[in-house]
Amino acid sequence: MSKTQKYVLIGMGAFGQEIAYTLKEYNAELIIIDKNADTVAQLKRDGFPFVVQLDSTDGFSLEKFVSPDDIVVLSMGESFEDNIVTVGILTRIGVKKIYTRATRIIHEEILNQMKNTITLFPEREEGKRVALKLLYKEFYLIEEISPGIFLCEMDVPESFVGQTIIELDVRNKYGINIIGLKKHSEDNEGLISSEMQVIGFEKVILEKNHILAFLANEKNMAQMLKHKF
Known part of the structure; x- marks a missing residue:
């Protein structure tokens, strides 16, 4: 993988896909990670050059694709526990900028207390x-x-x-x-x-x-x- 800064998007729901397609329009260096095989296959057909099928709570596998200087966006809406675990792994890797999606106020409050996280609340916005x-x-x-x-x-x-x-x-x-x-x-x-x-x-x-x-x-x-x- 390139040692230069890149964007890593984890979770490809509607919110994550909107970010992905927008970054693609600007030719940003981008890695997409999602655990759903059908989603990964569709994104590859749509021309994304680097899409990985991976459970982001698998720290050993995740650290192969993420470096400390990357900008990471988490948009996993289905499991807040997975979100927290993934943030913890990214923090251990040394990622300095983690954007993470919240769907409830209590989730936002918890995420705001975690190191290097910037909380997104797209539904409220x-x-x-x-x-x-x-x-x-x-x-x-x-x-x-x-x-x-x-x-x-x-x-x-x-x-x-x-x-x-x-x-x-x-x-x-x-x-x-x-x-x-x-x-x-x-x-x-x-x-x-x-x-x-x-x-x-x-x-x-x-x-x-x-x-x-x-x-x-x-x-x-x-x-x-x-x-x-």
Whole structure:
């Protein structure tokens, strides 16, 4: 195996597979470990170059595929005991960064006390994202990129039209960090959006058909929606 840092994904449920296919798109060096033979066979057919059928609680076998500098993601939802045992083995190997999935609050609390673990709670995170989308229907995109900070897209507020981002100074006044600008355009098939402009957009005079991409917390998201600037 390569001595360079790689990603090791253990457990290939829906959550694990989503991570795997995304990393594959970016040509990341990746090892997938799952104990289900059918899952392993399917992933090999899908073009993953290194997929191993293995029970991750078998420490002797696991240490053959994992090194201390690897980034490991555990997404085994069916057995919390197996999750704990695997974290223990990875810690013994010396892995410094272990992302592990929790499905219950008590599991999250236990995992947070273990060395070098970063706990993921995808069901809760997805539930919160859906709730925010229901509350803020005018937003095209809401993604939590770090605790309490969201990447959002929405139409330019009416009060912004005719001004530039520099003139509005929303970052200093309201904590909104605008990171890009898109523009609605229309072709023969209907309404479409242009590519995101991330350089030089601060000096563009905003129009009604512009879409803002910005970072904000929940309080500032609500302010943005109510056009209280």
